[in-house]
Amino acid sequence: MKYLRMNSLTNLQRLxxxxxxxxxEVAASFERPVLMYSIGKxxxxxxxxxxxxFHPAKPPFPLLHVDTTWKFKEMxxxxxxxxxxxGLDLIVHVNEDGLKRGVSPIKSGATVHTDVMxxxxxxxxxxxxxxxxxxxxxxxxxxxxxxxxxxxxxxxxNHGWNPRRQRPELWNLYNCRVKPGESVRAFPLSxxxxxxxxxxxxxxxxxxxxxxxxxxxxxVERDGQLIMADDDRLDIRPGxxxxxxxxxxxxxxxxxxxxxxxSDAADIDAVIAETRAATNSERQGRIIDFDQAASMEKKKRxxxx
Amino acid sequence: MADMPDxxxxxLLRFLTCGSVDDGKSTLIGRLLSxxxxxxxxxxxxxEDDSKRFGTVKGGIDFALLVDGLEAEREQGITIDVAYRYFxxxxxxxxxxxxxxxxxxxxxxxxxxxxxxxxxxxxDARKGIxxxxxxxxxxxxxxxxxxxxxxxxxxDLVGYAENTFxxxxxxxxxxxxxxxxxxVTAVPVSALNGxxxxxxxxxxxxxxxxxxxxxxxxxxxDAGKNRTGARLPVQWVCRPDGDxxxxxxxxxxxxxxxxxxxRIEPDGAATRIExxxxxxxxxxxxxxxxxxxxTLTDNVDVARGDxxxxxxxxxxxxxxxxAHVVWMSENPMIPGRQYHLKLATAAARASITDLKHxxxxxxxxxxxxxxxxxNDVAVCNLSFDRRVAFDAYQDCPETGAFILIDxxxxxxxxxxMIDFALRRALxxxxxxxxxxxxxxxxxxxxxxAVLWFTGLSGAGKSTVANIVDQKLHLAGRHTYMLDGDxxxxxxxxxxxxxxxxxxENIRRIAEVGxxxxxxxxxxxVSAISPFRxxxxxxxxxxxxxxxxEIHVDAxxxxxxxxxxxxLYARARKGEIANFTGISSxxxxxxxxxxxxxxxxxxxxxxxxxxxxxxxxx
Numbered sequence: 008m009k010y011l012r013m014n015s016l017t018n019l020q021r022l023x024x025x026x027x028x029x030x031x032e033v034a035a036s037f038e039r040p041v042l043m044y045s046i047g048k049x050x051x052x053x054x055x056x057x058x059x060x061f062h063p064a065k066p067p068f069p070l071l072h073v074d075t076t077w078k079f080k081e082m083x084x085x086x087x088x089x090x091x092x093x094g095l096d097l098i099v100h101v102n103e104d105g106l107k108r109g110v111s112p113i114k115s116g117a118t119v120h121t122d123v124m125x126x127x128x129x130x131x132x133x134x135x136x137x138x139x140x141x142x143x144x145x146x147x148x149x150x151x152x153x154x155x156x157x158x159x160x161x162x163x164x165n166h167g168w169n170p171r172r173q174r175p176e177l178w179n180l181y182n183c184r185v186k187p188g189e190s191v192r193a194f195p196l197s198x199x200x201x202x203x204x205x206x207x208x209x210x211x212x213x214x215x216x217x218x219x220x221x222x223x224x225x226x227v228e229r230d231g232q233l234i235m236a237d238d239d240r241l242d243i244r245p246g247x248x249x250x251x252x253x254x255x256x257x258x259x260x261x262x263x264x265x266x267x268x269x270s271d272a273a274d275i276d277a278v279i280a281e282t283r284a285a286t287n288s289e290r291q292g293r294i295i296d297f298d299q300a301a302s303m304e305k306k307k308r309x310x311x312x
Numbered sequence: 313m314a315d316m317p318d319x320x321x322x323x324l325l326r327f328l329t330c331g332s333v334d335d336g337k338s339t340l341i342g343r344l345l346s347x348x349x350x351x352x353x354x355x356x357x358x359x360e361d362d363s364k365r366f367g368t369v370k371g372g373i374d375f376a377l378l379v380d381g382l383e384a385e386r387e388q389g390i391t392i393d394v395a396y397r398y399f400x401x402x403x404x405x406x407x408x409x410x411x412x413x414x415x416x417x418x419x420x421x422x423x424x425x426x427x428x429x430x431x432x433x434x435x436d437a438r439k440g441i442x443x444x445x446x447x448x449x450x451x452x453x454x455x456x457x458x459x460x461x462x463x464x465x466x467x468d469l470v471g472y473a474e475n476t477f478x479x480x481x482x483x484x485x486x487x488x489x490x491x492x493x494x495x496v497t498a499v500p501v502s503a504l505n506g507x508x509x510x511x512x513x514x515x516x517x518x519x520x521x522x523x524x525x526x527x528x529x530x531x532x533x534d535a536g537k538n539r540t541g542a543r544l545p546v547q548w549v550c551r552p553d554g555d556x557x558x559x560x561x562x563x564x565x566x567x568x569x570x571x572x573x574x575r576i577e578p579d580g581a582a583t584r585i586e587x588x589x590x591x592x593x594x595x596x597x598x599x600x601x602x603x604x605x606x607t608l609t610d611n612v613d614v615a616r617g618d619x620x621x622x623x624x625x626x627x628x629x630x631x632x633x634x635a636h637v638v639w640m641s642e643n644p645m646i647p648g649r650q651y652h653l654k655l656a657t658a659a660a661r662a663s664i665t666d667l668k669h670x671x672x673x674x675x676x677x678x679x680x681x682x683x684x685x686x687n688d689v690a691v692c693n694l695s696f697d698r699r700v701a702f703d704a705y706q707d708c709p710e711t712g713a714f715i716l717i718d719x720x721x722x723x724x725x726x727x728x729m730i731d732f733a734l735r736r737a738l739x740x741x742x743x744x745x746x747x748x749x750x751x752x753x754x755x756x757x758x759x760x761a762v763l764w765f766t767g768l769s770g771a772g773k774s775t776v777a778n779i780v781d782q783k784l785h786l787a788g789r790h791t792y793m794l795d796g797d798x799x800x801x802x803x804x805x806x807x808x809x810x811x812x813x814x815x816e817n818i819r820r821i822a823e824v825g826x827x828x829x830x831x832x833x834x835x836x837v838s839a840i841s842p843f844r845x846x847x848x849x850x851x852x853x854x855x856x857x858x859x860x861e862i863h864v865d866a867x868x869x870x871x872x873x874x875x876x877x878x879l880y881a882r883a884r885k886g887e888i889a890n891f892t893g894i895s896s897x898x899x900x901x902x903x904x905x906x907x908x909x910x911x912x913x914x915x916x917x918x919x920x921x922x923x924x925x926x927x928x929x
Contacts, residue, residue, distance in 0.1 A: 015534045016601050018324040018405035027603035028562045031547040035616050035657070060560070062591045062605070064552035148398045155393045173393070174724045175419060175640045177426040179562070180654050180715045184722040198407055200398045 036183035049144030102128035331434030541625025545656035564710035577701030630733035645684035705729035767864035796839030822850035866910035
């Protein structure tokens with residue numbers, strides 16, 4: 008960001024500085040941190056901030072991607088290109104046991120798939136690599152139970168979150184102390200909103216997966232949601248036809264579980280204009296969120312991000 | 313960002329809302345969010361659904377459910393924790409810390425206030441200024457918030473009467489007159505009907521001020537917040553190669569510029585700022601709140617925890633301070649116990665040496681106290697294990713605030729705001745002794761040590777220690793025995809068996825042990841010493857290798873069966889309060905130098921294990 012107002016920072020500059028401060032606290036306080044790289048727009052911002060925070064050094068931690076094997080093809084291509092361009096270390100973890108058991112979003116349903124291939128897989132990876140701090144791109148404005156989560160969110164030895172026993176968090180004095188086996192999930196973007204993320208992506212020209220921008224894509228309409236036929240594993244049900252429509256994604260995950268929206272917003276300015284005018288929140292495209300009331304809090308207690 | 317005029321001048325305001333559910337606090341926030349179109353359709357649908365299931369507003373939308381996110385909160389209809397909400401208008405971004413208003417949630421309000429620069433305090437127009445209004449105002453003041461917006465809510469229920477509002481406004485201005493606020497503003501509102509929330513109310517033409525949103529969009533809070541020059545607490549040292557040596561941190565106090573003369577605290581080394589950069593881009597200045605990387609013109613020693621400060625604006629450095637402390641844990645604070653301290657980026661050990669008084673936050677009266685309980689606010693003296701650089705909290709919160717962390721549980725147990733350094737710490741220079749410990753120990757021909765025997769009453773600590781003492785004496789060693797029971801007859805005659813007194817008992821024994829070690833002696837301490845953190849404190853007083861923790865580990869059943877002094881029988885009858893193992897906990901050592909299984913090992917064999925341990929060292 009090129010210029011400063013007289014003596015104070017703009018909204019985005021304040022958010023940027025706060026996030027960089029948090030990333031540096033993590034680097035200085037933990038033995039084996041890792042940056043959770045989910046390839047989405049929030050991860051892209053997080054990665055960009057990490058590059059800024061430690062420049063001219065590289066971020067002193069590797070990236071971790073928990074791959075469910077059902078991500079959009081474009082996401083994986085984007086991931087590999089970014090890591091190569093920035094010269095960073097990437098750990099990719101797949102729950103091989105879940106794969107062997109044949110768990111998939113198609114056969115097992117959204118809840119079981121997410122539980123096994125995301126939550127279980129994440130716990131495996133954190134345990135395997137003895138991670139004491141996992142940095143994530145979650146924001147408090149995403150969801151109600153997130154609104155009460157700490158920036159440094161403590162996890163017990165089973166990776167569980169106890170919302171009633173959270174450590175008080177004051178000023179920017181983060182408590183980074185854990186015992187062996189315990190860990191912290193750090194959320195540098197806690198105070199960002201969806202529109203902040205987009206504005207920052209524009210201001211800093213941060214690369215994001217092209218799926219966020221409208222293009223003609225093959226989709227089927229299912230239960231009122233548009234699902235993209237990203238490969239031939241998608242089960243086309245009787246009565247469904249794959250049509251080409253002008254769509255984009257507000258949020259990215261496993262392709263059979265992430266709904267597209269009809270949109271003509273093909274560049275960042277159009278996406279920002281659309282986001283400002285949106286009448287639905289971004290998580291509406293996340294099929295897993297509708298499974299049960301207070302579902303995010305429940306998943307988080309069990310170790311989900 | 314030059315191509316984004318709509319974003320360029322947007323600042324960020326962090327504010328706190330306080331008031332109980334009955335005052336309509338959640339309704340006000342919900343109204344701000346919905347009137348600024350920050351509630352999406354799917355969230356509104358969920359809110360309508362939730363209002364039917366859990367709502368307290370008959371037939372209407374219960375905005376409280378929008379902010380009360382945890383399951384327990386929704387079921388019980390109360391706000392337990394701090395919730396953060398976000399909204400933006402064309403003029404500003406806002407972060408709202410929504411905190412519960414009841415006295416038992418003081419901890420949460422303090423947390424929310426710590427990052428806020430303005431407090432929105434709600435009162436019910438029918439009730440006026442209440443005890444809780446004064447409490448909320450005091451906490452805002454304590455945490456250094458300098459701007460208050462008093463929302464006199466439910467004006468619809470008093471017929472929008474101007475005199476009702478003016479009476480409350482006048483009373484509040486009188487109350488806040490001697491508190492150090494820069495601005496206090498009152499506005500009459502009806503959150504339920506939206507009067508004076510996001511637009512001027514037609515119901516109250518007599519009110520000439522701004523509506524709530526208009527006020528929040530325009531109030532200036534940055535000016536004058538800090539009263540010190542630039543400070544840069546060093547977070548992380550950047551050394552990617554042999555050439556570059558940068559110091560990463562967030563600026564506080566005032567702007568910092570290349571060429572500025574600076575000092576590195578707490579040691580005071582002088583140098584200059586060479587460059588300030590973010591991602592390689594050179595800046596002409598860094599302003600408060602900005603995260604930057606600086607380089608210095610000289611190759612001075614700088615590490616995480618140090619503060620780079622402007623040469624013209626001195627900081628205090630001391631190892632003893634007076635501070636206001638808010639206790640945040642269900643486990644009480646005990647004077648003398650050591651906690652981890654985090655102050656800016658510095659870490660140290662701290663203990664509260666003198667609890668001057670607590671403050672009744674409803675009446676502001678001073679109350680004498682021996683310990684601190686959850687939600688207590690107190691004035692204390694603290695002692696650190698090293699010299700630390702800081703400012704008074706009211707001058708610069710970023711370098712005047714600290715947290716205390718329990719050494720055993722890692723829980724954040726206290727939040728503190730430094731008032732000033734204690735003069736005795738500033739003036740007292742340590743008496744330099746010419747004969748040191750090594751000289752004295754050499755004269756005695758031995759390596760000094762403390763053998764610390766811990767375990768339940770009746771485990772056999774003193775029996776084993778006595779045998780070790782005799783054998784060492786026969787081997788020509790110079791020893792001294794500090795027996796917990798005996799010390800209580802003399803030095804510690806004034807202490808009882810409360811947790812606080814047990815901590816002090818151990819602290820004194822540990823300090824005496826340290827003096828003997830200084831004199832070159834081998835000291836045998838026999839004391840139940842039930843708390844791990846106190847034994848760790850004793851260990852920390854000594855050099856590595858001088859402290860031997862020996863756990864004489866007998867089961868409670870064994871000790872109770874032996875019961876040499878008949879104490880267990882009396883404790884079981886309830887005649888002795890706070891008896892370790894029965895009505896008071898014993899925390900076994902996690903990694904003692906030696907653990908003796910006293911159920912199966914006889915005292916002679918146990919003593920030989922101790923001697924073997926010493927011989928090995």
